Amino acid sequence: MPNVITRPGWYLPEKLATPESVYRNRRRFLKELSIIGTASLFTSTHAAESTAKGYPYPRNTTFAGKDLRITDEEYATGYNNFYEFTTSKTRVKRLTDRFVISPWDLEIAGLVDKPLKTTVDELVASMPLEERVYRFRCVEAWSMIVPWTGFPLSKLIEKVSPKSEAKFIKFTTFHRPEQAPGFAELKNYPWPYTEGLRMDEAMNPLTLVTTGMYGKPLPKQNGAPLRIVVPWKYGYKSIKSVVKIEFVAEQPKTLWESLAPDEYPFESNVNPKVDHPRWSQKTERIIDTGNRINTQMFNGYGEYVAKLYPNS
Numbered sequence: 001m002p003n004v005i006t007r008p009g010w011y012l013p014e015k016l017a018t019p020e021s022v023y024r025n026r027r028r029f030l031k032e033l034s035i036i037g038t039a040s041l042f043t044s045t046h047a048a049e050s051t052a053k054g055y056p057y058p059r060n061t062t063f064a065g066k067d068l069r070i071t072d073e074e075y076a077t078g079y080n081n082f083y084e085f086t087t088s089k090t091r092v093k094r095l096t097d098r099f100v101i102s103p104w105d106l107e108i109a110g111l112v113d114k115p116l117k118t119t120v121d122e123l124v125a126s127m128p129l130e131e132r133v134y135r136f137r138c139v140e141a142w143s144m145i146v147p148w149t150g151f152p153l154s155k156l157i158e159k160v161s162p163k164s165e166a167k168f169i170k171f172t173t174f175h176r177p178e179q180a181p182g183f184a185e186l187k188n189y190p191w192p193y194t195e196g197l198r199m200d201e202a203m204n205p206l207t208l209v210t211t212g213m214y215g216k217p218l219p220k221q222n223g224a225p226l227r228i229v230v231p232w233k234y235g236y237k238s239i240k241s242v243v244k245i246e247f248v249a250e251q252p253k254t255l256w257e258s259l260a261p262d263e264y265p266f267e268s269n270v271n272p273k274v275d276h277p278r279w280s281q282k283t284e285r286i287i288d289t290g291n292r293i294n295t296q297m298f299n300g301y302g303e304y305v306a307k308l309y310p311n312s
């Protein structure tokens with residue numbers, strides 16, 4: 001059962017968790033991000049050269065990506081939720097130096113006819129990469145607009161031929177306390193971080209296996225070398241630094257669901273009409289400008305996904 005100690009950080013009211021003044025003011029943001037941690041200015045945060053091949057990839061504008069104002073890259077890559085490193089969003093970036101992202105083994109297992117043990121480099125080389133500009137909405141009521149690079153998860157699913165009993169996909173993140181200080185900080189969390197999707201959600205063309213952003217390989221703090229991006233769901237469904245993808249018959253228990261099922265249920269579609277138990281979900285703050293805008297049902301992707309949820 002969840003208790004006070006194991007509550008996720010964003011159990012705090014948003015105003016306490018993320019002082020708005022810090023993110024409203026660019027100079028203060030940059031100060032917090034890099035002047036305090038001067039060393040990080042000189043550290044490359046991008047993936048190894050081998051995975052950098054071909055960037056930038058052509059943009060696919062099919063999914064409402066044309067008129068969106070892209071978030072300042074420094075904010076999208078400097079204000080991160082990645083609890084394996086720390087709960088402080090502006091400190092994640094400089095705590096990733098010991099995190100080894102290459103080579104990176106990836107296992108695709110469970111109820112499939114063709115299970116796969118591969119590396120990210122090998123897998124990505126066989127996939128059609130493209131860029132997609134998506135809105136991204138955290139459950140904490142902040143948002144950004146990011147050009148991700150990746151390929152549809154459906155392409156990977158087709159490659160491994162799921163059995164008919166496979167109804168869900170479970171994703172698992174790395175568990176390496178020696179490379180990431182957050183594991184020790186949050187000892188009571190049920191690591192590793194896991195997430196999941198229904199098979200029809202995983203097959204939806206919006207669901208992206210993501211290896212890059214802003215025309216470059218993913219920075220470590222954003223989930224290198226490979227993460228999932230599910231743009232119509234709250235950000236915690238977009239699991240970072242995945243090591244295992246499993247096809248399963250039963251709905252998997254996710255990390256956040258086991259910590260606080262009433263607050264972070266499995267489905268977690270963005271919905272301005274359903275408030276978080278502790279704060280409103282009607283509006284969201286854009287991280288670089290500080291402007292507050294209305295949150296859209298399914299984060300604006302209803303055209304593509306409303307049919308999956310006939311009762312919403």
Ligand SMILES: Nc1nc2c(c(=O)[nH]1)N[C@H]1C(S)=C(S)[C@@H](COP(=O)(O)O)O[C@H]1N2
Nearest residue numbers: 080081082083138173193235236238239240
């Ligand atoms: N493995 C892992 N994945 C994760 C998280 C995390 O702490 N660990 N945080 C989630 C949350 S709450 C959000 S909002 C997004 C943040 O992604 P970003 O740092 O690229 O903005 O990652 C999600 N994926």
Ligand SMILES: [Mo]
Nearest residue numbers: 138139235236
């Ligand atoms: Mo989030």
